[in-house]
Amino acid sequence: MRNHIFAFLMFLFIVAAGSVQAQNKNFYFTTSDSVQLYVRVAGQGKPCVFIHGGPGSWPKYYYALGGNITEQDMTMIYVDQRGSGRSGGDGSTDYSLARVVKDLEEIRAHLGYEKWIVMPHSFGGTIATEYVYSHPNRVLATIYVNTTLNLDYAKSNGITQAARILNVPESDFLKPGVSKTQAFGAVWSKLNEKDMAYKMMYRDKAQFQEMAAVMDTTLNWHFGSNVWNYPEYEQDFTLKTAAINVPTLVFAGIYDYSVGPEHYKSFQFPKATYRVMKTGHCPYQEQPKDFQKYIRKFLAKLD
Known part of the structure; x- marks a missing residue:
């Protein structure tokens, strides 16, 4: 009898181990317009689904720098966006924004999830907001991690904050005949020149150096180079947040000058919980234990 019990327990262990292992895989998914997207499930x-920023970066900066802690509580689906990272x-x-949103919906259907949680970071907030706005019945909840939802605001804030860090007037960059986009690029160039971008x-x-070491400039950066040809990314996505009626967790950092430490105050999510942390742009890297704690509390309310 003991042998039978032992054998049965071993069988359960093997089955359980197999079910967990099945959630850890990497594969290429071919979209309906024949673009191969790299997908990692863990x-x-x-x-x-984690929607990375950049634009044109890749999700490794998240899971390699502490974000993988969320894999203890969720099945994380990491997608290298088209023209980014390991994708084609x-x-x-x-x-276009509509095509990038369609990529996410095709992956969800392929994986067989009726609903999933949507977690954007940084520029990924623009894509995530459009996806949730367009497919509300496919979203269980959202977790916004230090996101940009208004690129015009991000540029203005970036110019102001960079000028402060450089201790120069904003007028050094906002000159007649110079667009805000050009001025934004100029301040980042000056910050890099002075080794102050961090x-x-x-x-x-x-x-910051840890994050930079994870970036691989030999990978695909076509999205980051071409996204500015699509004006729909420049819209104010905070206006659409008022219609996103799912539980939402919003992270913001009081030292996050890349998106603006007060940008979250313009969000209008009806069911939002806000966690303003003493971090910069990457709370999962800077304070992983608190990041995990807040997400666990949020997930507990979804049960």
Whole structure:
């Protein structure tokens, strides 16, 4: 009898281990317009799609720098957006907002999830908001991690904050005949020249260097180069948040000058919980234990 019980327990262990292992996989998904997207699935629990920023970066900066802690509580789906990271896409690829949103919906259907949690970071907030706004019946909840929902605001804030860090007047960049986009690029160039770019995102330069080390410039950056040809990304997405009627957790950092420490105050989510942390742009890297704690509390309310 003991042998039978032992054998049965071993069987349950193997089955359980297999079910967890099945949630850890990497694969390429071919979209309906024949673009190959790199997808990584890891963890266990409610499905959550991570929408990376950049524009044109990749999700490794999240899961390699502490974000993988969320895999203990959710099945994380990491997607390299078209024209980004390990995914396909070239200069002739469709990078419209509608097409990028469609990519996410096709992946959700392929994985067989009726609903999932949507977790954007940084520029990913624009894509996530459009996805949730367009497919409300496919979203269980949202977790916004230090996101930009208004690029015009982000540019204005970036110019102001960079000028403060450089200790120069904004007029050094906002000159007649110079667009806000050009001025925004100029302040970042000057910050890099002075080795001060880290101050826009972090208090700790070493953490900025850790993030930079994860970035691989040999990968695909076509999305980041071509996204500015699509004006729909420039809209004020905070206006659409009023119609997103699902539980929402919003992270913001009081030292996050890349999106603006008070940008979250313009969000209009009807069911939002706000966590304003003493971090810069990457709370999952800077304070991973608190980041996990707040997410766990949020997830508990979804049950």
